[in-house]
Amino acid sequence: MRTRREFLKVCTSIAAASQLRAQTASAPSDFKALVCVFLFGGNDANNMIVPLDSTPFNQYTAARGGIALPPASLLPVNGQSAAYGLHAQLAALQPLYNSNKNLAIVANVGTLIKPVTRQDINGGQASLPRNLYSHSDQMTQWQTSVPQESIGTGWAGRVADVLRNTYPSTFTPGISLAGNAQLLNGQFTTPTQIGQGGDFGLATISTSTADLARQTALQQILSFDTGVKLIGAMSTILGTGLQNAAEIQQVLKSAPAMQTVFPTSGLGAQLKQAAQLLSVRSALGLSRQIIFCSQGGYDTHSTQLGTQSQLFADLSASLAAFYQATGELGISNQVTTFTESEFNRTFNPSSTAGSDHAWGSHHFVLGGAVKGGAMYGTFPTLVVNGPDDAADRGMWIPSTSLDQYAATMSTWFGVQASDLPTVFPNIVNFPATSLGFMTAT
Numbered sequence: 001m002r003t004r005r006e007f008l009k010v011c012t013s014i015a016a017a018s019q020l021r022a023q024t025a026s027a028p029s030d031f032k033a034l035v036c037v038f039l040f041g042g043n044d045a046n047n048m049i050v051p052l053d054s055t056p057f058n059q060y061t062a063a064r065g066g067i068a069l070p071p072a073s074l075l076p077v078n079g080q081s082a083a084y085g086l087h088a089q090l091a092a093l094q095p096l097y098n099s100n101k102n103l104a105i106v107a108n109v110g111t112l113i114k115p116v117t118r119q120d121i122n123g124g125q126a127s128l129p130r131n132l133y134s135h136s137d138q139m140t141q142w143q144t145s146v147p148q149e150s151i152g153t154g155w156a157g158r159v160a161d162v163l164r165n166t167y168p169s170t171f172t173p174g175i176s177l178a179g180n181a182q183l184l185n186g187q188f189t190t191p192t193q194i195g196q197g198g199d200f201g202l203a204t205i206s207t208s209t210a211d212l213a214r215q216t217a218l219q220q221i222l223s224f225d226t227g228v229k230l231i232g233a234m235s236t237i238l239g240t241g242l243q244n245a246a247e248i249q250q251v252l253k254s255a256p257a258m259q260t261v262f263p264t265s266g267l268g269a270q271l272k273q274a275a276q277l278l279s280v281r282s283a284l285g286l287s288r289q290i291i292f293c294s295q296g297g298y299d300t301h302s303t304q305l306g307t308q309s310q311l312f313a314d315l316s317a318s319l320a321a322f323y324q325a326t327g328e329l330g331i332s333n334q335v336t337t338f339t340e341s342e343f344n345r346t347f348n349p350s351s352t353a354g355s356d357h358a359w360g361s362h363h364f365v366l367g368g369a370v371k372g373g374a375m376y377g378t379f380p381t382l383v384v385n386g387p388d389d390a391a392d393r394g395m396w397i398p399s400t401s402l403d404q405y406a407a408t409m410s411t412w413f414g415v416q417a418s419d420l421p422t423v424f425p426n427i428v429n430f431p432a433t434s435l436g437f438m439t440a441t
Contacts, residue, residue: 031281032334032413033289034156035274036183037267037319038142039311039341041298042135044355045362046347046394047308048090049105050074051382052083059382063394067304067349079105079375089312092320096366101373102323102332103366104437108380108388109405110343110360110398111138111147114429118387118397133357133395135299138342143183145402145424156290157186158423159410163288164189166414170285175277177270178294183340191292194273251283252276260325267295267318275325278335288414298341302352323366333368336409336438347384347394359390360398363405369412369439376400376435403427404435412438 047069051057061068074085075094084105086094096103111129120126129147131137141147145155153161160173167173174184174191184191255276262268262275270293281289295315300307319337326332344361345354360380366372377400380388390397403424407415410423411434420427427433 030334031287031289031331033278033281033291033331033336034159034409034413035271035291035293035322035335035337036156036181037271037315037337037339038139038178038181038183038292038294039298039315039339040139040294040296041300041341042138042343042345042357043298043339043341043361044300044304044308044345045341046344046355047304048087048312049077049107049362050085050087051379052076052085056082056382063347063382063384065349066353067355077105078373080107080379082379084375087308087312089309090316092316093364093366096320096323097373102368102370103364103372104370105375106363106365106400106405106435106437107375107377108360108396108399109363109377109402110396110400111141111145112398112401112403112430113148113426115401116397118389121390121397132359133343135342135357140182142340142342142402143181145406146426148426152182152185153187154181154183154185155406155410155423156183156292157189157191159413159415160184160189160288160290161186162416162419162422163414167288169287173286173288174290174292176292177273178292181292183292184290191290251280254283255279258325258328260321260328262321262325263314263317265314265318267293267314268321270294271318271322272325275322275329278326278331279329300345300354301350301356302354304349304354319364319366326367336365336367336369336412338365338405338409339363344396347382347389347396356393358393358395360388360396360400365409365437369441371437371439374437376437400435401426401430404430404432407433408435408438412440 047067050060050069052071052074057071069087073088075088075091077084077086077094077097093103113127113129116126129141143154144151157174172190172192174189176184176191176193179193181191256279258272258275262272274291274293277291278289295311297307297311322337323332326335340363341361344358346356346358350356380396380399384394385392388396403426407420407424407427415423417433420433
């Protein structure tokens with residue numbers, strides 16, 4: 001039996017879907033979607049992408065010790081006039097980079113207020129993100145792109161804010177398939193959360209006498225005029241959400257059966273649900289859509305090799321399946337998938353065959369509009385205590401800011417150059433707003 005708390009939680013979730021219902025308008029014929037896959041825990045990207053040229057590879061093996069990967073296991077890719085290798089468990093992504101040219105690598109990205117050097121840090125002159133190596137703070141900052149202070153909105157939510165008049169939609173463009181996601185929070189737009197199985201609204205409330213009575217009582221509560229504006233506004237939002245719940249559920253049920261086979265993992269289920277949502281974009285009245293997914297388990301302080309191998313196998317297969325699904329839907333050029341994670345991990349290993357919290361990291365961007373088969377940004381010099389080390393364990397100072405990484409995708413998504421400082425307040429501190437890994441349209 002569903003408890004009252006569970007019942008109200010479902011009601012609140014579906015209410016968010018209709019909070020942004022706009023007046024009927026003719027939507028632009030083009031459609032674009034951004035899909036974020038957040039790797040919670042801090043992915044060790046030092047073992048995700050490894051340089052294969054002799055000098056940096058020797059530096060890699062010397063510093064990584066027991067968690068260094070053998071060269072024969074790495075999957076060759078090219079980038080920045082140098083040879084690199086992907087982790088062996090990323091095999092499904094290698095052809096998307098080398099052959100399809102739809103996967104790009106963005107090197108050494110991190111939260112930054114403005115460009116910083118090792119000399120700035122050692123001299124006490126650096127403006128650094130708050131609580132730089134904290135999980136919770138860096139998770140938040142990667143989703144807000146404002147590392148110097150707490151802020152309620154996320155960068156994707158602000159993207160939705162500035163585009164809300166250009167691309168009006170029947171439903172909110174921001175949808176999380178992985179719980180609450182600050183990334184999607186806007187000042188004027190509110191995201192919604194749905195489960196991985198397509199259940200949305202009150203469909204799981206049965207037709208029993210007790211449940212029907214609960215629904216009737218709820219409708220009576222919503223129609224009661226308390227005279228309090230806040231309660232009245234909430235009642236209106238929730239009431240509209242209940243009215244639309246059946247419609248949304250029906251739309252999701254009408255999603256065509258996908259031929260693409262997804263992994264049976266949590267991430268695979270999320271990305272399958274994302275593909276189903278994309279398949280009913282027209283029925284939902286969406287010309288712009290932002291979806292949040294996640295995969296956890298990357299806090300590898302110990303026994304990293306085995307844990308990361310399992311995670312990467314799932315990540316690789318899930319991302320490849322999702323890209324295949326966008327091709328099946330005929331929208332591979334209109335959907336861009338990208339990774340985020342709160343930080344990289346130390347180049348030096350921990351004493352328990354893992355690694356600890358660090359800073360600048362490498363990320364994947366995948367889609368038909370991505371200028372793939374290339375590495376963007378600047379790969380760090382793999383020297384502990386070297387020019388790119390923020391401390392003494394290989395904690396790479398980002399050479400590319402999160403703002404530049406996200407602004408490149410946001411511009412492709414439709415954000416005008418004049419609106420970028422609204423979305424990314426620190427973008428004015430960096431020399432370029434685009435890294436060049438997206439097509440112009």
